[in-house]
Amino acid sequence: MMGHVDHGKTSLLDYIRKTKVAExxxxxxxxxxxxxxxxxxxxxxxxxxxxxxxxxxAIRAQGTKVTDIVILVVAADDGVKPQTVEAIDLAKAAGVPxxxxxxxxxxxxxxxEKVKQELGQHxxxxxxxxxxxxxxxxxxxxxxxxxxxxxxxxxxxxVTDLKAPLHGRARGVVIEAQQDAKVGQLxxxxxxxxxxxxxxxxxTGGTHGKIRSMIDYASRRVTxxxxxxxxxxxxxxxxxAVGDLLVVMPDEKSAxxxxxxxxxxxxRRLAAKTDIVTLKEEMKTKPGGKLSIVVKADVQxxxxxxVDQLNNIKTNRDNGINIVSSGVGNINESDVLAAQGENGFxxxxxxxxxxxxxxxxxxxxxxxLSYEIIYNLTDDLGKLLIDVSGTEHKETIMATGRVLKVFMxxxxxxxxxxxxxxxxxxxxxxxxxxxxxxxxxxxKIKEIKMVAEEVDVASRGDFGFMVEIGAKLKENxxxxxxxxxxxxxxxx
Numbered sequence: 001m002m003g004h005v006d007h008g009k010t011s012l013l014d015y016i017r018k019t020k021v022a023e024x025x026x027x028x029x030x031x032x033x034x035x036x037x038x039x040x041x042x043x044x045x046x047x048x049x050x051x052x053x054x055x056x057x058a059i060r061a062q063g064t065k066v067t068d069i070v071i072l073v074v075a076a077d078d079g080v081k082p083q084t085v086e087a088i089d090l091a092k093a094a095g096v097p098x099x100x101x102x103x104x105x106x107x108x109x110x111x112x113e114k115v116k117q118e119l120g121q122h123x124x125x126x127x128x129x130x131x132x133x134x135x136x137x138x139x140x141x142x143x144x145x146x147x148x149x150x151x152x153x154x155x156x157x158x159v160t161d162l163k164a165p166l167h168g169r170a171r172g173v174v175i176e177a178q179q180d181a182k183v184g185q186l187x188x189x190x191x192x193x194x195x196x197x198x199x200x201x202x203x204t205g206g207t208h209g210k211i212r213s214m215i216d217y218a219s220r221r222v223t224x225x226x227x228x229x230x231x232x233x234x235x236x237x238x239x240x241a242v243g244d245l246l247v248v249m250p251d252e253k254s255a256x257x258x259x260x261x262x263x264x265x266x267x268r269r270l271a272a273k274t275d276i277v278t279l280k281e282e283m284k285t286k287p288g289g290k291l292s293i294v295v296k297a298d299v300q301x302x303x304x305x306x307v308d309q310l311n312n313i314k315t316n317r318d319n320g321i322n323i324v325s326s327g328v329g330n331i332n333e334s335d336v337l338a339a340q341g342e343n344g345f346x347x348x349x350x351x352x353x354x355x356x357x358x359x360x361x362x363x364x365x366x367x368x369l370s371y372e373i374i375y376n377l378t379d380d381l382g383k384l385l386i387d388v389s390g391t392e393h394k395e396t397i398m399a400t401g402r403v404l405k406v407f408m409x410x411x412x413x414x415x416x417x418x419x420x421x422x423x424x425x426x427x428x429x430x431x432x433x434x435x436x437x438x439x440x441x442x443x444k445i446k447e448i449k450m451v452a453e454e455v456d457v458a459s460r461g462d463f464g465f466m467v468e469i470g471a472k473l474k475e476n477x478x479x480x481x482x483x484x485x486x487x488x489x490x491x492x
Contacts, residue, residue: 001047001101002087003073004080008103011140012073013047016150035175035188035230036217040147043154046190046228047071048175066173066190068162069153072100072124076110076137080118088122097156100126100135101149106142164227169248170194174204174240175230183213185236189225189246196225196233196248201255205244206263208255209235290319291385292344294335295326296351302374303328306349309378315489317389321381331368336360345369349377382491389489395430399423399481403433404462406473414443414467418479424459425481431467434478442482443469 001009016038037046048067070091074084091098100119104110116126116135125131134152138145176188187204189196200211212235216222225231233246240246249255295310297303307326314320324342325335331346331353337360339346345367346357353361353368361368371377404417425431427448433440447466448458455463 001071001073002091004075004078004083004087007073007075007078007081007084008140009073012101012103012138012146015140015143015146016047035190037229038150040150040154043150043157044228045150045153045157046230048190048230066175067094067096068160069156070094070096070098071149071153072098074100074102074115074119075104076102076112076115077104077107079111079115080122085122088124097160098124098133099149099152099156100124100133101145102135102137103140105137106139106144112137164193166195166226168194169250170196170200170225170246171248172196172246174242174244174246177240177242179239180234183234185239186232186234187236187240188230189233190230191225191227193227194248196231196246198223200248201250201252202235202246202248203255203258203262204236204240204246206259207236207238207240208249208252208259209237210252211235290322290343291381291388292322292324292339292342293381294324294339294344294346296331296335296346296348297326297328298350300328302349306374306377309374310381313378313382313385314492315385315389316492317392317489319385319389321385330354331357333357333360336364336366336368339366340364347371347377347381349374386489386491391486391488394485394487396483396485397423397480398429398483399425399458401479401481403473403475403477403479405475407464409472412468412470413446414469414473416465416467416473417462418458418465419462420458420460422460423481424457426457428483430482430484431465431469432480432482433469433471433473434480435474440473440477441469441471443467443471 001013003009013036017036035046035048037044039045070087072084072087072091074080088098102112102115105112116129119126120129120131124133126133126135128135134156136145136149136152138149140146170191171193172189172191174187175190178186180186196211196214198211198214202209202211211233214222214225214231214233216225216232217230222231247258249258293310295303295306297306303326307323310321310323322342322344324344325338327335330351331348333354333356335346336357346361346369348368348370350372351370353370357368360366369377369380371380399420400422401418401420404419406414406416408415425445425448427445429445431443431445433443444467445465446468447464448455449464450458450461458465
């Protein structure tokens with residue numbers, strides 16, 4: 001279930017489960033993700049009650065499909081709100097069916113048609129509006145529409161043929177994680193395939209462990225959990241992260257090896273993230289918009305894919321990425337030297353940095369970025385190219401006029417009457433003065449008045465201007481009002 005804060009997600013789920021979870025939450029707003037399973041006419045449904053959408057977003061970022069159906073909860077008395085829009089975007093990105101549950105329909109201020117119209121503005125076209133997305137009006141207070149919602153969920157699951165293997169080593173996803181003073185690290189796991197059992201050895205993210213205990217959604221101890229069953233698990237060596245996949249391994253040795261390699265990869269990603277920020281700051285002191293790199297990859301196929309993509313990264317300033325050299329294998333001293341010769345840096349994909357190269361890079365101030373995902377590599381370098389390309393200064397004449405009279409003149413400020421002959425100007429524009437063909441100087445507009453009233457915009461007519469300028473002004477001096485912009489580069 002997803003939707004805007006306080007639109008009744010937990011209250012609706014509370015009614016469905018016939019418990020009082022909603023009253024236990026701080027301020028009536030869900031503090032943690034909950035996962036609960038209910039049964040309706042022989043159909044088992046697992047609900048995820050999300051606190052905002054941070055966890056869902058983290059899971060989506062891992063490339064994990066955590067949900068089969070999204071129930072978009074919208075309050076009939078409040079309509080589409082920012083988190084509703086966020087939920088719509090996340091649901092579309094997940095590529096799963098959407099069912100709209102319109103809550104609080106029992107309230108006098110409920111306006112169902114208005115909410116349908118607002119949903120339509122975000123391409124959520126309900127069936128009554130000629131679309132394909134079902135909408136059910138529900139009330140967590142009276143229970144109206146709840147049975148219809150459950151039937152619709154089961155029907156959608158049947159039509160989309162939602163199935164998962166029951167046998168084999170289990171896979172699941174972490175939907176909640178926390179530290180408990182008595183049992184240590186624990187996490188809520190949504191089993192996605194196979195059967196999870198007490199005693200299973202597993203890997204999740206960069207950590208591993210052995211399942212010591214499992215508790216189901218009804219706080220009962222269980223020894224097995226099948227697909228779509230949420231269970232709270234203990235037995236983690238280190239804290240898992242929301243969105244991490246849990247994979248059961250054949251033995252502890254393979255679990256240790258996999259978790260160790262994942263930890264190395266995570267450290268590489270962290271180092272790359274830190275170094276790219278530092279690199280951006282360093283590149284600001286190196287003008288010219290040039291980005292020179294040495295590329296190393298684990299295999300030829302990956303190297304070719306990376307080089308091809310980097311060669312296609314260009315900006316509208318007609319500059320791109322200069323690949324000094326590229327090759328397969330670990331990063332060595334020769335790579336650092338090659339980067340140094342071009343005032344560049346080294347990029348590695350799924351390779352290690354040899355000790356000599358690390359030492360030389362630190363000594364000579366050469367950055368080394370390491371990646372495990374090609375998209376992250378190309379995305380970072382594309383953004384970096386934009387940064388080093390700098391900005392383009394653009395000036396546009398927004399209005400023209402001439403000086404009618406100089407009312408006051410000090411060393412730094414002038415109050416002048418100006419007749420705007422064409423266009424319109426604002427206080428943020430620059431006033432550029434000319435005498436004949438000679439430029440006198442630029443002034444910053446501090447105030448614009450029409451008669452005695454201060455205004456924000458001056459168009460055709462006579463206006464008084466207070467201008468911050470050192471040059472002396474005279475009657476009949478020509479004025480151009482300039483909009484000045486520093487436009488960043490763009491990838492093309």
